[in-house]
Amino acid sequence: MVILYIDMDYFFAACEQLKNPELKGKVVVIGTNKEDNKMKGVVQTANYEARKYGIKSGIPTKDAYKLYKDLVYLEADEPYYEKTSKTIMDMLKGYGFPVEQESIDEAALDLGDVGYEKGIGIGKEIKKRINNETNLPCTVGISFGKTFAKMACESSKPDGFGIVTENEITDFLKTKPVKALPGIGPKTEEKLKILRINTIGDLSDSDPLLLKEKLGIVGIELYNLSNGIDKSKVVEFEEVLSIGRERTLNEETTDVTVIKNMISELSKEVFEESAKKNFWFKDVGIKVRYADFTQATKSKTLNHYSSSEEEIERIGAVLIKELMNKNNKKIRKVGVRISSLMKGNSQKRLIV
């Protein structure tokens, strides 16, 4: 089995540099927020010039300015990135292998049993075509499992090409920090650190039962990966499980009217997104983040599938009221989400 993993390099920033070549060589940051309240947001993508100064995804924008005061801040131009993404994904699908789109700028191809030699040939060609046809840089990874292909890709960035075979996997993994495994973030890293597990090698030498106890099912998957066992599969049609929108308010507040207005706005956006994709939903949920950064959520399962904007908004209003009655802490951010989705085709109009 040969899996090809393609990941665009600093995708949003690269797209912006394509639109405006004058940005090349400059420190560029795409933020999560609009220009007017950019200091309340975080960095979504930073180009490599920015990364040299320690600016990376997830850090507060105001910290990015501390690291480099003359950076170029840009709002995300999602429609443009989506369009570019589609061009790339369509090209990948043209090869006829199963393709899983992992995100807006990542995809995995299952080349089946073509062997590494042919796989590398196809990978090189794809990389070249992406460079030629979009003028954007990307990195390609090849391995015998999706997760390992992703890791091969990650470790070859930027503008690289990484191959890890069955024979090489043990050496490839053993000295890397556990954080290099997809799915291990700060929290899991910390839990493992307490167990004195710092590298993937440590993980492979650890007791799987202990991992299961401390991390649940995830622990077993990590144990397998650390031992060179990658069960992940390329899934062509990954189904969407939920659609949500959340937004930070201009100022922290306990004002019901302000909150309800935001709920309406978000409900509308969620509805539009679901209508565009032709989804019906059976669950509506809301989320708030208080001024102290603690979070709370509340959700309601309907007794039927719905496709009504009014219903999202109405339930959202009820739920937020229940949440606000419980305490009157200031609210910083609210979110609306629908889940238990079903394609609303004429064929299946299920009333439960």
Added chain:
DNA sequence: CAATCGCTTCACT
């Protein structure tokens, strides 16, 4: 006792 519900936690970019 398995499926569903309601909610929290976590990992990305």
Added chain:
DNA sequence: CTAACGAGTGAAGCGATTG
């Protein structure tokens, strides 16, 4: 150097509830 107060999106996990 470390703790910290930063957005938005989504999936997964888990205990409680229910039929």
